[in-house]
Amino acid sequence: MIIKVPFFDSAGIISVIIARLYVCIFEDFSGNDISLELLEAEAADVMVLKIFFPQCCNRADSGLLVGRWISGHDSAVVLAVIHYPFIPGQVKQYVQQMQAQSGVELSVLGSWSLPKEGQEGMESFLRDLSTIFPQQRWLQIRRQMGKTGFTCEVLNRDQNGIAAQRTVKKEKKEEEEDGDGDAEEKEEEEEEEEEKVIFVHYEQRKVMLSQLHPIESGDAKTDPPSELRQVFQTVALSQPLFFLDKYDDGPLKSTHWQSEGREASIIVELLKQASVPLCLLLSWLLSVWTWICSVRIFNFYPLRFLSTKLSTCVQLSYRTEHMKTLSSPKPAASHTQFMRKANMLVSVLVDVALGVLLMLWLYRDDHITMLANTLVPAADHVAKELDQLLQWLMGAPAGLKMNRALDQVLGRFFLYHIHLWISYIHLMSPFIEGILWYGGLSACLGLSFALSLLSDMVALFTFHIYCFYVYGARLYCLKIYGLSSLWRLFRGKKWNVLRQRVDSCSYDLDQLFIGTLLFTILLFLLPTTALYYLVFTLLRLVVVLFQGVLHLSVDFINSFPLFAVGLRICRSYRLAEGVKFRVLCDEPGVALHLLMEINPLKVSTVVQTYQTPTYSCYPRDSWLALVKKLFVGELIYPWRHKTTKAD
Amino acid sequence: MMEDETFTDISGKTISLDCQSHSSFCREFTVSSPKVSIGKVMVYTCSVWLLAYAAFFITQNTAVLSSAILITLVGMMFHIHFVKVDHESLLVIGSLGIQVSSSYASGREITTFIEMSKIKDIVINEAIYMHQIIYYLCVLLKDPSEPNAVSSVVPLFQVSQRLWVEEEVEVCRLRPGVIPSVLNFPAHLGRVRARKTTTKQP
Numbered sequence: 001m002i003i004k005v006p007f008f009d010s011a012g013i014i015s016v017i018i019a020r021l022y023v024c025i026f027e028d029f030s031g032n033d034i035s036l037e038l039l040e041a042e043a044a045d046v047m048v049l050k051i052f053f054p055q056c057c058n059r060a061d062s063g064l065l066v067g068r069w070i071s072g073h074d075s076a077v078v079l080a081v082i083h084y085p086f087i088p089g090q091v092k093q094y095v096q097q098m099q100a101q102s103g104v105e106l107s108v109l110g111s112w113s114l115p116k117e118g119q120e121g122m123e124s125f126l127r128d129l130s131t132i133f134p135q136q137r138w139l140q141i142r143r144q145m146g147k148t149g150f151t152c153e154v155l156n157r158d159q160n161g162i163a164a165q166r167t168v169k170k171e172k173k174e175e176e177e178d179g180d181g182d183a184e185e186k187e188e189e190e191e192e193e194e195e196k197v198i199f200v201h202y203e204q205r206k207v208m209l210s211q212l213h214p215i216e217s218g219d220a221k222t223d224p225p226s227e228l229r230q231v232f233q234t235v236a237l238s239q240p241l242f243f244l245d246k247y248d249d250g251p252l253k254s255t256h257w258q259s260e261g262r263e264a265s266i267i268v269e270l271l272k273q274a275s276v277p278l279c280l281l282l283s284w285l286l287s288v289w290t291w292i293c294s295v296r297i298f299n300f301y302p303l304r305f306l307s308t309k310l311s312t313c314v315q316l317s318y319r320t321e322h323m324k325t326l327s328s329p330k331p332a333a334s335h336t337q338f339m340r341k342a343n344m345l346v347s348v349l350v351d352v353a354l355g356v357l358l359m360l361w362l363y364r365d366d367h368i369t370m371l372a373n374t375l376v377p378a379a380d381h382v383a384k385e386l387d388q389l390l391q392w393l394m395g396a397p398a399g400l401k402m403n404r405a406l407d408q409v410l411g412r413f414f415l416y417h418i419h420l421w422i423s424y425i426h427l428m429s430p431f432i433e434g435i436l437w438y439g440g441l442s443a444c445l446g447l448s449f450a451l452s453l454l455s456d457m458v459a460l461f462t463f464h465i466y467c468f469y470v471y472g473a474r475l476y477c478l479k480i481y482g483l484s485s486l487w488r489l490f491r492g493k494k495w496n497v498l499r500q501r502v503d504s505c506s507y508d509l510d511q512l513f514i515g516t517l518l519f520t521i522l523l524f525l526l527p528t529t530a531l532y533y534l535v536f537t538l539l540r541l542v543v544v545l546f547q548g549v550l551h552l553s554v555d556f557i558n559s560f561p562l563f564a565v566g567l568r569i570c571r572s573y574r575l576a577e578g579v580k581f582r583v584l585c586d587e588p589g590v591a592l593h594l595l596m597e598i599n600p601l602k603v604s605t606v607v608q609t610y611q612t613p614t615y616s617c618y619p620r621d622s623w624l625a626l627v628k629k630l631f632v633g634e635l636i637y638p639w640r641h642k643t644t645k646a647d
Numbered sequence: 648m649m650e651d652e653t654f655t656d657i658s659g660k661t662i663s664l665d666c667q668s669h670s671s672f673c674r675e676f677t678v679s680s681p682k683v684s685i686g687k688v689m690v691y692t693c694s695v696w697l698l699a700y701a702a703f704f705i706t707q708n709t710a711v712l713s714s715a716i717l718i719t720l721v722g723m724m725f726h727i728h729f730v731k732v733d734h735e736s737l738l739v740i741g742s743l744g745i746q747v748s749s750s751y752a753s754g755r756e757i758t759t760f761i762e763m764s765k766i767k768d769i770v771i772n773e774a775i776y777m778h779q780i781i782y783y784l785c786v787l788l789k790d791p792s793e794p795n796a797v798s799s800v801v802p803l804f805q806v807s808q809r810l811w812v813e814e815e816v817e818v819c820r821l822r823p824g825v826i827p828s829v830l831n832f833p834a835h836l837g838r839v840r841a842r843k844t845t846t847k848q849p
Contacts, residue, residue, distance in 0.1 A: 048743075198740070226765070227762060578759065581746055586673070592670040594673075594743075
């Protein structure tokens with residue numbers, strides 16, 4: 001089967017797609033050969049001109065189109081329509097002024113005519129205007145009331161102005177022939193350039209406020225930005241053009257998105273006015289706080305070490321950094337900075353709100369006293385359980401027979417530790433309520449502070465478990481290393497530190513004798529140590545798990561971009577992943593009209609892009625490395641804070 | 648130009664193609680999958696509820712019945728919202744780009760627009776799946792850093808062809824002189840040539 005495909009330049013893609021669809025989707029693999037024959041077509045170079053037209057100007061009165069030609073892509077963005085009556089000199093001056101203020105290459109693109117009753121003489125007036133404004137191309141867009149489609153004529157002009165006259169004459173000839181003036185697709189007998197026009201309608205306010213993702217930084221770009229990105233940038237940067245509209249008393253009356261009715265929220269304006277003194281107050285408070293923190297007494301070794309270990313202090317310094325960013329009185333320079341500041345502000349506010357709620361719950365109905373009264377009995381209970389556990393280990397745990405002497409030594413050592421710790425708790429019990437009461441006040445700084453304080457308190461109260469774990473782990477680790485080294489001696493090998501490998505070695509007889517003896521001793525004491533190590537590692541892991549959950553929730557509060565997610569839900573056009581097109585009207589005699597809508601970003605991408613970086617990185621090791629460490633007896637610190645903050 | 652013939656896809660289900668030409672340089676192709684058949688829905692619902700009744704008869708616990716109803720409802724809503732594709736369409740606008748959109752049975756639409764400057768070519772790619780070779784239409788996208796390389800392969804009409812292709816394709820460099828597609832191939836070659844990849848199919 002042979003499929004003949006006409007091969008034009010850009011429409012050729014379409015034809016080939018049709019052919020390929022037939023080939024691949026609709027199975028014809030029963031042995032028939034399918035080949036494509038490309039037919040040579042008449043040389044017709046099709047150029048398509050794209051005009052991005054704002055929806056607010058669909059019903060604007062006749063006037064001049066102001067916008068920007070996008071170089072390299074054969075397209076134009078219409079930004080506003082300036083109405084009659086005007087003085088061309090004033091228009092030129094205005095456009096130049098706007099160009100200087102906004103930095104966008106504005107120019108008069110052409111003319112727009114929507115004739116109302118009594119305005120029939122506009123057509124010739126519009127055509128004559130093209131001589132006043134010196135342009136490469138002049139667009140003449142016309143629309144009839146009641147009809148949906150626009151018609152567009154493009155006047156091309158070179159330096160002499162001869163070509164313009166030629167095309168103008170051609171139009172006049174065709175107008176006489178057709179009789180209705182629709183000259184959108186110039187079907188000319190001579191082989192000249194055909195110009196087809198696409199009107200892309202966009203909603204100006206939404207495109208102005210929207211930001212295309214992935215966000216490209218403006219400096220050091222290898223490729224010029226794509227066409228859509230340039231359209232978005234043009235509309236976003238043309239803010240000075242949108243200040244005056246046709247309802248203002250100025251020399252020029254223009255129509256753009258503001259003509260549909262200004263939208264501004266008074267709350268937002270009031271907040272903007274109030275933010276400056278607030279920022280000054282905040283920066284003053286922060287300077288006082290930083291001065292207190294940098295007092296010399298805090299720089300001594302134990303306090304400094306503690307402050308890096310306690311998660312409350314880390315959280316405090318993290319939040320101080322955030323407040324410093326927020327309290328700068330300069331407005332945010334780029335979209336990323338604005339989103340980051342907004343996310344920080346919203347997360348701080350939500351944090352404080354949740355913390356205040358927690359405080360309200362704590363301080364009502366004597367919950368603090370209740371908590372304090374359950375804390376000491378709970379600690380007692382834990383100590384008793386540990387006691388029983390140690391007694392069990394000292395006997396014959398799970399039927400295993402332990403080495404009596406070592407068992408008794410280790411057991412009594414740990415029992416004495418527990419006794420010390422319990423007496424310490426009982427000593428502290430009258431102060432616990434006071435500590436809890438003042439500690440609960442920290443919740444007014446935010447829920448994350450309350451959680452980090454809780455995590456620190458858990459760490460302090462289970463300090464004895466941590467000590468037991470360290471003792472058990474060190475003992476076990478020593479034993480394992482000793483065993484592995486003596487095992488090598490048993491086999492006649494040695495670890496070469498210089499070459500970092502195992503070498504054979506000939507030992508003396510007494511070395512071998514003592515080595516073997518020690519090896520045997522260590523080997524038979526291994527089960528006892530291993531059991532103690534296992535028990536205390538499990539306890540430690542339980543505590544670490546609980547602390548980990550607390551740290552995870554603090555991290556979630558710190559890093560989740562609430563403002564960005566809220567923006568995505570309420571004003572989804574602000575964060576755009578791309579655009580979508582819809583065909584508006586496709587009548588045969590009229591240009592193609594498309595509606596460009598903004599395709600919002602997915603929520604998961606929003607969270608990923610706008611996450612605030614935090615200070616913790618976890619898990620530190622992969623699961624396999626963790627298991628290996630546990631087996632060998634190395635100490636594990638699964639929740640390690642980053643020492644340097646990565647921005 | 649409107650065509651509505653019946654074709655079958657790789658698994659044997661009937662699908663239909665609709666081509667609409669909005670203008671000489673703007674066309675829309677829609678591939679429609681068959682709708683949810685009421686017979687299948689009834690069969691599934693009845694079997695789930697029979698099982699639930701049997702479990703209720705054994706355990707005498709009414710929670711089994713309510714959970715079965717809940718599971719059926721949630722499963723049906725999930726199916727029509729996330730799984731069942733009604734039609735997929737491809738809108739080609741000359742010199743602007745290509746828009747690919749899938750529309751699900753509940754009305755949800757997922758749309759992607761690929762700009763013309765990012766498209767390197769549109770090719771038919773071969774894939775080997777178990778015992779058969781399937782052909783699918785895909786778009787090759789340009790790599791921003793290297794003008795000659797291909798950064799990713801986007802298959803079109805993914806769900807109608809029941810095709811899920813791994814999207815991370817290594818950037819492949821083409822030797823100079825190698826023609827990756829049929830768009831500008833020499834006239835003496837009359838047959839479509841395409842590259843082989845392996846894909847997974849659900």
